[in-house]
Amino acid sequence: MAHILVIEDEPVSRAALASYLAAQGYGVSEADSAQEAERILSEQVVDLMLVDINLPGKDGLRITREQRALSDIGIILVTGRDDEVDRIVGLEIGADDYVCKPFNRRELLARIKNLLYRTGQAGHAARQVHRFEGFCFDTRSRRLEDANGETVPLTRAEFEVLHHLVSCAGQVVTRDVLMGRMTHRQYGANPRTVDVLIRRLRAKLESDPANPAIICTVHGEGYAFTPHVS
CATH class of the missing domain: 3.40.50.2300 (Response regulator)
Known part of the structure; x- marks a missing residue:
């Protein structure tokens, strides 16, 4: 809701x-x-x-x-x-x-x-729940829960980046594409600012953000969401 x-x-x-x-x-x-x-x-x-x-x-x-x-x-x-x-x-x-x-x-x-x-937020579309690495990501309610059922807070921009990465799991997604998925450019028009959002998401998702295993960097191209998503 x-x-x-x-x-x-x-x-x-x-x-x-x-x-x-x-x-x-x-x-x-x-x-x-x-x-x-x-x-x-x-x-x-x-x-x-x-x-x-x-x-x-x-x-x-x-x-x-x-x-x-x-x-x-x-x-x-x-x-x-x-x-x-x-x-x-x-x-x-x-x-x-x-x-x-x-x-x-x-x-x-x-x-x-x-x-x-x-504005497209009424929730009439089908509920979409994605599970990966102990997390539960409900894209209709925009809610991310960890393995303990605790809510992991996401800003709108973080949600939009994570949503697209999960939707394209296993694929390389460029910074430009991720920037284009943001409905409001509160971080400016520079696609490099996506890196800031990725670092923040890693801090919330990764057990070791310095050595990410969920959102991986593909050098010279962008990022890839690597876990199996069910």
Whole structure:
């Protein structure tokens, strides 16, 4: 199921909305500021953000502008303001939808479902689970678990690189191809930055990252995912 990030500085409203969405089966994270939201986005794969415009410090419009420059993530602005200017500006800078408080939860849920469907994260496609070297990699929920059943956190870019490598297990994949698989170029346009993601993945997957046995370097060509995948 999709992962939703609720960015709201009012704790009661934030907790109530997060609880409601969790009860609908979504994975939910909470942030009370732009700084906390950015930390979560750097550590986890998030499919949709509910962003309060009226945040202290960096407000919801600035968060929207910055995240839209980095990602195709779904963004719904949530605010107590009913100023038409805010709605228009929010949509112009990249928000997908806009709701005003107080809102009907069922209406908001319908908007969330519609947006997730449009962005391809609704989960209607067949579930894909890959197992290798004790790991379980569910590409629909974007969840990686180790042999102990513990979640291994992946950023969106790490997920996309690992997903393509697993899909091409046993084949050599070039840096350019891996770069092309990233839906947002938050690491710049240099394919060499893929090496950074590979090092981070090795740190999470390999028993000895200095001597990798899962993601191997093919000198002069790229990388190969070598384990048997079931």
